[in-house]
Amino acid sequence: MKELLKVKDLVIHYQTDDGLVEALNGVSLSIGEGETLGLVGETGAGKTTLAKGIMRLIPNPPGKIKEGEIFYDGKDLLALGDIEMQDIRGGHISMIFQDPMTSLNPVMTVGDQIMEVIQKHNNISKQEAYQKAGEMLELVGIVKERANDYPHQFSGGMKQRVIIAIALACNPKLLIADEPTTALDVTIQAQVLEMINRLKKKLNTSMLLITHDLGVVAQNCDHVAIIYAGEIVEYGDLQQVFKNTQHPYTEGLFGSIPSLAANVKRLQPVEGLMPDPTDLPEGCKFHTRCKYVQDICKKNVPPLIDIGEGHLVRCVRCQKQ
Amino acid sequence: MANLEKTASEQNSNISTKKQRSLWQEAWRRFKKNKLAMAGMGFIMFLIVIAIGTIIVDLVTNKSFYDAYVIKLDLRNRLEPPSSAHIFGLDEFGRDMFLRMIWAIRYSLFMGTIAIVISTIVGGVLGAVAGFYGKLTDNVIMRFMDILLAIPSMLLAIAIVAAMGTSITNVLIAIAISYVPTFARTVRASVLTIKDQEFIEAARAVGASDTRIIFKYIIPNSLAPIIVQATLGVAGAILSIAGLSFLGLGIQPPTPEWGAMLSNARTYIRDAWHITVIPGMGIMLTILAINVVGDGLRDALDPRLKS
Numbered sequence: 001m002k003e004l005l006k007v008k009d010l011v012i013h014y015q016t017d018d019g020l021v022e023a024l025n026g027v028s029l030s031i032g033e034g035e036t037l038g039l040v041g042e043t044g045a046g047k048t049t050l051a052k053g054i055m056r057l058i059p060n061p062p063g064k065i066k067e068g069e070i071f072y073d074g075k076d077l078l079a080l081g082d083i084e085m086q087d088i089r090g091g092h093i094s095m096i097f098q099d100p101m102t103s104l105n106p107v108m109t110v111g112d113q114i115m116e117v118i119q120k121h122n123n124i125s126k127q128e129a130y131q132k133a134g135e136m137l138e139l140v141g142i143v144k145e146r147a148n149d150y151p152h153q154f155s156g157g158m159k160q161r162v163i164i165a166i167a168l169a170c171n172p173k174l175l176i177a178d179e180p181t182t183a184l185d186v187t188i189q190a191q192v193l194e195m196i197n198r199l200k201k202k203l204n205t206s207m208l209l210i211t212h213d214l215g216v217v218a219q220n221c222d223h224v225a226i227i228y229a230g231e232i233v234e235y236g237d238l239q240q241v242f243k244n245t246q247h248p249y250t251e252g253l254f255g256s257i258p259s260l261a262a263n264v265k266r267l268q269p270v271e272g273l274m275p276d277p278t279d280l281p282e283g284c285k286f287h288t289r290c291k292y293v294q295d296i297c298k299k300n301v302p303p304l305i306d307i308g309e310g311h312l313v314r315c316v317r318c319q320k321q
Numbered sequence: 322m323a324n325l326e327k328t329a330s331e332q333n334s335n336i337s338t339k340k341q342r343s344l345w346q347e348a349w350r351r352f353k354k355n356k357l358a359m360a361g362m363g364f365i366m367f368l369i370v371i372a373i374g375t376i377i378v379d380l381v382t383n384k385s386f387y388d389a390y391v392i393k394l395d396l397r398n399r400l401e402p403p404s405s406a407h408i409f410g411l412d413e414f415g416r417d418m419f420l421r422m423i424w425a426i427r428y429s430l431f432m433g434t435i436a437i438v439i440s441t442i443v444g445g446v447l448g449a450v451a452g453f454y455g456k457l458t459d460n461v462i463m464r465f466m467d468i469l470l471a472i473p474s475m476l477l478a479i480a481i482v483a484a485m486g487t488s489i490t491n492v493l494i495a496i497a498i499s500y501v502p503t504f505a506r507t508v509r510a511s512v513l514t515i516k517d518q519e520f521i522e523a524a525r526a527v528g529a530s531d532t533r534i535i536f537k538y539i540i541p542n543s544l545a546p547i548i549v550q551a552t553l554g555v556a557g558a559i560l561s562i563a564g565l566s567f568l569g570l571g572i573q574p575p576t577p578e579w580g581a582m583l584s585n586a587r588t589y590i591r592d593a594w595h596i597t598v599i600p601g602m603g604i605m606l607t608i609l610a611i612n613v614v615g616d617g618l619r620d621a622l623d624p625r626l627k628s
């Protein structure tokens with residue numbers, strides 16, 4: 001599989017009045033063509049920061065990409081100028097935002113909003129763009145006559161579909177879906193995910209799926225990255241992460257999901273809270289909540305270790321084996 | 322998947338029959354429901370039509386009608402009360418009050434509107450720049466606006482007119498300047514709220530440029546409060562023009578102007594009530610009508626009241 005996106009040692013910090021927020025601390029990942037990578041983590045783990053970092057949408061100030069490299073199709077995104085970056089956004093890399101309610105411009109018809117992207121990235125006439133916008137709407141299951149409607153005339157699920165239509169209008173090679181279903185109810189969630197998957201296969205798009213729902217990951221992704229306090233703590237394909245869970249945090253995540261198979265009285269949540277990103281603990285970021293904590297964890301940051309066939313884990317316990 | 326298509330088509334089924342309305346059409350529909358606002362709107366339309374009529378008369382007759390009737394003195398019949406020949410009576414120099422009233426509409430209404438249009442544009446640009454770029458730009462512009470705001474607008478207008486001399490243009494400039502800070506603040510506030518909305522970020526994520534974001538996203542979305550503010554501002558500007566004229570700093574005699582008419586008439590209030598009451602009523606009703614329309618617009622443009 002050809003590598004489409006490669007992020008290397010990305011460090012993003014926010015300089016705020018309350019101190020330096022260390023949102024991302026050296027994240028590396030890669031996505032191949034047509035591949036779906038699931039990015040899982042708690043609120044505040046740096047998932048959205050990573051997504052915005054790839055799109056170069058981090059508001060500066062207060063945010064700043066301190067270190068690292070982002071390569072898309074061999075191009076260094078961090079070295080591109082603003083105008084070139086505008087061509088990448090929407091044309092090559094698209095993003096689906098969390099909240100469909102606020103992601104559409106309330107004073108433009110949805111058709112116009114889809115046309116906007118199409119006209120920006122293709123040199124075509126207004127009629128053709130309108131035609132294409134209608135096709136995109138049909139593709140996401142909305143009749144094209146509704147192109148002249150305004151966002152407030154749509155339901156939440158339909159808005160999210162419009163957003164997906166906008167994101168896919170220019171056949172981007174990479175789709176970043178930032179919790180695309182969080183704001184929707186469960187039945188609509190299933191519909192939307194099913195649709196994203198179908199379109200992704202049809203257009204051979206790669207996807208970075210950000211979520212905190214492991215069930216969604218299991219259904220949609222090829223690879224999983226678990227992120228904690230701005231670091232990837234476990235990475236592998238579905239089988240490796242779900243069946244051969246190594247990192248105590250991942251273990252904790254699975255422990256907090258009710259299981260149909262096992263008869264468990266109480267769920268076992270991960271104790272404690274995510275550390276304050278302005279004041280991250282020394283050593284392993286997870287040691288404050290880890291049940292297998294050892295003295296060495298408090299001093300040294302464990303490296304990501306390959307424990308076989310590309311299954312990467314950031315834990316000293318794996319080092320010993 | 323078939324399931325999805327089905328629900329989608331269900332959701333879409335009765336759409337084609339439904340009327341398609343834009344946000345503005347929606348607002349207009351809500352505005353129409355407000356009887357009082359519609360009445361105010363009707364009154365203003367009526368005034369506008371009359372004012373345009375008088376302008377046409379002036380143009381066609383090359384001001385000879387104006388000279389012969391509107392500013393014609395008839396000292397023998399001065400202060401004559403309303404009668405069938407002169408329905409609003411005659412003023413202190415025996416000029417026909419009715420003609421003077423309708424000839425004066427243009428100064429109040431159009432000058433008020435022009436002054437507000439100027440200050441909306443100037444204040445709007447300043448506010449938008451301050452809100453969009455923030456930081457030092459914001460601070461410099463807004464602190465300057467604060468200084469202007471600290472001076473009562475009437476006093477500021479008086480000072481400007483006193484310094485530059487009394488002429489229609491100077492009155493316009495004075496009033497426009499005194500309203501700039503209000504608009505700058507309104508626009509800045511709405512730009513600030515809209516700037517951080519997710520759909521702006523979403524627009525960036527599809528590759529929209531800064532200019533496109535400002536003109537297609539920020540301005541249309543912040544238009545509603547500006548329109549309301551401007552409508553209410555026109556009422557204030559009319560009052561300011563009348564006030565300046567009342568003080569003798571605005572429109573100069575013999576040009577008819579409601580504020581000046583009121584000012585000149587007040588000496589005769591014991592002998593001839595009509596020459597004070599009529600211009601006063603004119604000012605009051607116009608302002609009332611505009612305020613009612615402004616309130617109606619505010620209600621109609623408030624998305625929270627969508628029903």
